[in-house]
Amino acid sequence: MRQDTKMPTEASEFATAGTSPAEGAPGATISIRGLRHSYGELRTIERFDLKVEAHEVLGVVGPSGCGKSTLLELVSGLLEPEGGRVEVGGAGEPDARLARCAYMPQRDLLLPWFDAIDNAALALRNGGAGRSEARSEAWRLFERFGLGGFERARPAELSGGMRQRVAFLRTLLSGKPVLALDEPFASLDAITRAEMQGWLAGALGADPRTVVLVTHDVEEALYLSDRVVVLSPRPARVVAELRPPTPRPSDRDAAVTDPAFVAVREQALHALRGGPK
Amino acid sequence: MKRWGLPLLLVAILVGIWQVAATTGAIADALRLEDFLVPSPSEIASSLWENRSLLADNAWVTLKEVLLGFGCALVAGLSFAVALHLSETLRRAAYPLLVASQTIPIIVIAPILVVWFGYGIGPKLGIVALICFFPITVNTLDGLRSVDPDAIKMMRTLDASRRQIFIRVEAPTALPYVFSGAKIAVAVAVIGAVFGEWAGSSSGLGHLMLQDNAQLETARLFAAVVVLSAIAVALFGLLALAERRIVTWR
Numbered sequence: 386m387r388q389d390t391k392m393p394t395e396a397s398e399f400a401t402a403g404t405s406p407a408e409g410a411p412g413a414t415i416s417i418r419g420l421r422h423s424y425g426e427l428r429t430i431e432r433f434d435l436k437v438e439a440h441e442v443l444g445v446v447g448p449s450g451c452g453k454s455t456l457l458e459l460v461s462g463l464l465e466p467e468g469g470r471v472e473v474g475g476a477g478e479p480d481a482r483l484a485r486c487a488y489m490p491q492r493d494l495l496l497p498w499f500d501a502i503d504n505a506a507l508a509l510r511n512g513g514a515g516r517s518e519a520r521s522e523a524w525r526l527f528e529r530f531g532l533g534g535f536e537r538a539r540p541a542e543l544s545g546g547m548r549q550r551v552a553f554l555r556t557l558l559s560g561k562p563v564l565a566l567d568e569p570f571a572s573l574d575a576i577t578r579a580e581m582q583g584w585l586a587g588a589l590g591a592d593p594r595t596v597v598l599v600t601h602d603v604e605e606a607l608y609l610s611d612r613v614v615v616l617s618p619r620p621a622r623v624v625a626e627l628r629p630p631t632p633r634p635s636d637r638d639a640a641v642t643d644p645a646f647v648a649v650r651e652q653a654l655h656a657l658r659g660g661p662k
Numbered sequence: 663m664k665r666w667g668l669p670l671l672l673v674a675i676l677v678g679i680w681q682v683a684a685t686t687g688a689i690a691d692a693l694r695l696e697d698f699l700v701p702s703p704s705e706i707a708s709s710l711w712e713n714r715s716l717l718a719d720n721a722w723v724t725l726k727e728v729l730l731g732f733g734c735a736l737v738a739g740l741s742f743a744v745a746l747h748l749s750e751t752l753r754r755a756a757y758p759l760l761v762a763s764q765t766i767p768i769i770v771i772a773p774i775l776v777v778w779f780g781y782g783i784g785p786k787l788g789i790v791a792l793i794c795f796f797p798i799t800v801n802t803l804d805g806l807r808s809v810d811p812d813a814i815k816m817m818r819t820l821d822a823s824r825r826q827i828f829i830r831v832e833a834p835t836a837l838p839y840v841f842s843g844a845k846i847a848v849a850v851a852v853i854g855a856v857f858g859e860w861a862g863s864s865s866g867l868g869h870l871m872l873q874d875n876a877q878l879e880t881a882r883l884f885a886a887v888v889v890l891s892a893i894a895v896a897l898f899g900l901l902a903l904a905e906r907r908i909v910t911w912r
Contacts, residue, residue: 463815488819490812497911498834507830508820539911559820 412439412595413474413485413562415460421468422455429455431620433469439562442589442596442632444606446657447616453599454491456621457565460597461486473563487561491568493552495540501551502527502536508559526554530588546577550584557588563595570605579637582608586633603653604641609633615656625656677703701881709881710888716870717882721889723866727783727855728893731790732848738791739798740840746799747806747832764796768857776862786858786866793854794847798840805839806832838912841905845898852894 420433429452437443447453458464459471462482470477473485487508495504503510505526506519514522520536527536532550540548549569556564569585570578582605589596589609600606606613607629615625630645640646683689684702693700701709710717742760746753768789775785809832817827859868867886874883 458815461819463818483818484821486819488815490816492812494810494813494816496813496831496834507817507822510830511817511820511822511826541911555820 412441412593414439414472415563415595415597416472416475417460417469419469420456420459420466420471422452422459422464422466424455428620430459430466431622433622435614435623437595437597439595440593441612442598442610444610444613445597445599445616446601446603446606446613446653447621448618448657449601451616451619452621453616454567457488457567457597457599460563461488461565463488485561486563486565487556487559488565489552489556489567489569491571493540493548493572495548495551495555497540500537500539501532501543504540505551505554505558507555523554523558526558529591530554531584544577545573546581549573549581553585553588557592557594561594563597566596566598568600569598571601578602578605583637585609586635586637590633603650603657607646607650607653608637608641613653615653617659624659625653627653627656699878699880701884705881706884706888710885713882713885717867717885717889720865720867720870720886721893724852724855724859724868724890725893727786727790727858727866728848728851728897730783731787731854732794732844732851732897734787734791735794735798735847735851736844739795739843740802742795743799743802743806746803753803760796760799763792766792768793768854772857772861775858781862781864785861786855786863789858789861790851790854794851797846797850798843801839801843801846802836805836808839809835838905838909841901841909845901845905848897848901849894851897852890856890 415435415437417433417435420430420435421428422430433456435443445453445456455464459466460473460482462473462479462484465479471482473482476482476485495501496507499507502520502523503516506514506523509519509522510516524536527533530550530553532547532554535543535547540551543551549572553569556566570581573581586609596610598606598609603613607627609632610629611632613627613629614623615627616622617624627649629649630643631640634640681703684700684705687697690697690700742756746756746760771792772785772789775788779785779788813831813835814827817831822830855866856868856871859866860872863869867890871883871886874880874886
C-alpha cells in the first residue's frame with residue numbers, strides 16, 4: 386500500500402491556473418413530491434417531499450435501512466418510483482435525470498483493470514472522448530486534488546482514502562450538475578474520514594454543485610451541508626430539517642466544538658432517535 | 663525457475679522408481695507379462711530418440727487437429743456465451759441444450775462423423791471442438807454473470823451505453839473465467855483428437871498408438887503418450903502465460 390499523499394483542504398489550495406470544464410457547472414434544482422416506493426412487499430419511502438436549491442448541499446441522515454440509498458437512486462434516474470414525482474432541473478423523465486445526476490455509490494467501485502487516471506476519466510471516455518484527451522483533462526484534477534504522481538497506479542495500489550478521492554474525481558469529471566453521494570466515507574477509518582470531510586469541503590468550495598449527501602454520521606452531515614434533513618425509520622419521511630451555523634467552515638475542529646454546532650447536532654440526534662419536536 | 667524445482671524433483675523420483683522396477687523385471691513379474699511389454703523409462707527415451715522424425719510428423723498432425731478444433735470451440739463458445747448473457751429468453755431456452763452437449767459420448771459420435779465426413783481432418787476437428795465447447799462456454803457465461811451489479815449502476819450514471827458497459831466492465835470481469843475454461847478445454851482437447859483418430863485416420867499420434875498397440879511396439883507406444891502429454895502441458899502452459907500477461911489485475 387503506498388503512502389497517502391497530503392490532501393489539500395482549503396478551497397484556495399484547489400485553485401490552479403487554467404480552468405476545467407467541470408468548473409462553474411450550473412447547479413440544477415431537485416424537486417420531489419409525494420414520492421412513494423417499495424422494495425418488494427416492503428414500503429421503503431412514503432409521502433416524501435423535498436426540494437433542493439441549485440448549488441445547495443443537502444445532507445440526509447437517517448437510521449440504517451430507512452431507504453436513503455434508494456432515495457439517491459430514485460433522484461439519479463437509476464430507479465423509477467412507484468408513485469410521486471421526481472424532477473431534476475425541471476425534467477422528470479428517467480433519461481433526463483440520469484443525464485443530470487452523477488451517483489457516487491458507497492463502495493468506490495474502481496475498475497481494477499484500469500489505472501487511476503483511466504478510472505477517473507470514465508465518464509469522459511463514455512461520452513466519446515479519446516483516451517489521451519480524456520487523460521489530459523483528468524490529469525489537471527489529479528494534481529489539484531492531492532493525487533499527483535498516482536495517475537498510473539492501479540486501484541489495488543492505493544489506500545482507501547485515495548480510492549475514495551479517485552472515485553470522487555470520477556464523479557466530478559462527469560460534469561453533471563447534481564452529485565448524489567451515498568455515504569462516501571463510510572468505509573474509511575475515523576482519522577481518514579475527518580481528513581476527507583475537510584477535503585470534500587474544499588473541493589466543493591472550488592467547484593460548487595448541487596449535492597445530496599447521504600450519511601449516517603450526523604456530525605459529517607452538519608459539517609458539510611447547507612441544510613440537513615432527518616429521515617424516519619422505514620417507511621422514510623422527513624421528520625426534521627436543520628441548518629448548521631456555518632456550512633463547510635475551514636477550521637473543522639473549531640467548528641464541531643462550537644456551542645451552536647453542538648446544539649444543532651443534539652437536535653438532529655434527538656430527531657433521529659424519534660423524540661418529539 | 664524455483665517454481666519448477668519441486669515438480670521436476672517429484673517426476674525424477676517417480677521415473678527413477680519406475681526405471682528400477684522395470685529393469686529388474688519386477689513389474690513384468692507382478693503382471694505376469696513378457697519383459698518387452700513393460701518398457702523402462704530408458705527404453706522409452708531411446709525409442710523417443712530413434713523414432714523422433716516419425717513422432718514429430720505425427721505430432722504435427724495431431725497438433726493441427728487440436729489447435730483448429732480448440733480455435734473453433736473458442737469462437738463458437740465465446741459467441742454463444744455472450745448471446746446467452748445478453749438474451750434472457752435465449753439463455754433459458756438454450757442452457758439445457760448446452761449441458762446436453764456435454765453428455766454426448768464422444769466415443770460413439772466419432773465413428774459416425776468418420777462415416778459422414780471421411781478420413782480427413784473434419785471429424786477430428788469436430789470431436790475436439792465438441793469436447794472444448796462446454797468448458798469454454800459455461801465458464802465464460804459464469805464470468806459474465808459474476809459482474810457486480812453496483813458497477814453497472816456506476817457505469818449507467820456515468821453515461822455508458824450498453825456496448826460500453828460490456829466492453830469496459832462485463833468483458834474484463836469475465837476474462838479470468840474465460841482463461842479458466844480455455845485451460846480446462848485445452849487439457850482435454852488432446853484426448854478428443856486421439857479419439858477422432860481412433861475412429862478413422864491414417865496419421866497422427868493416436869493412429870500411431872493404435873498401430874503400435876497392435877504390433878506390440880510398447881516402447882514407441884509409451885513414447886507417443888509422452889509426446890501427447892508434452893503437447894497438452896505446453897498448450898496449457900502457453901495459456902497460463904497468456905493469462906498472466908493479459909489479466910494483470912489478479
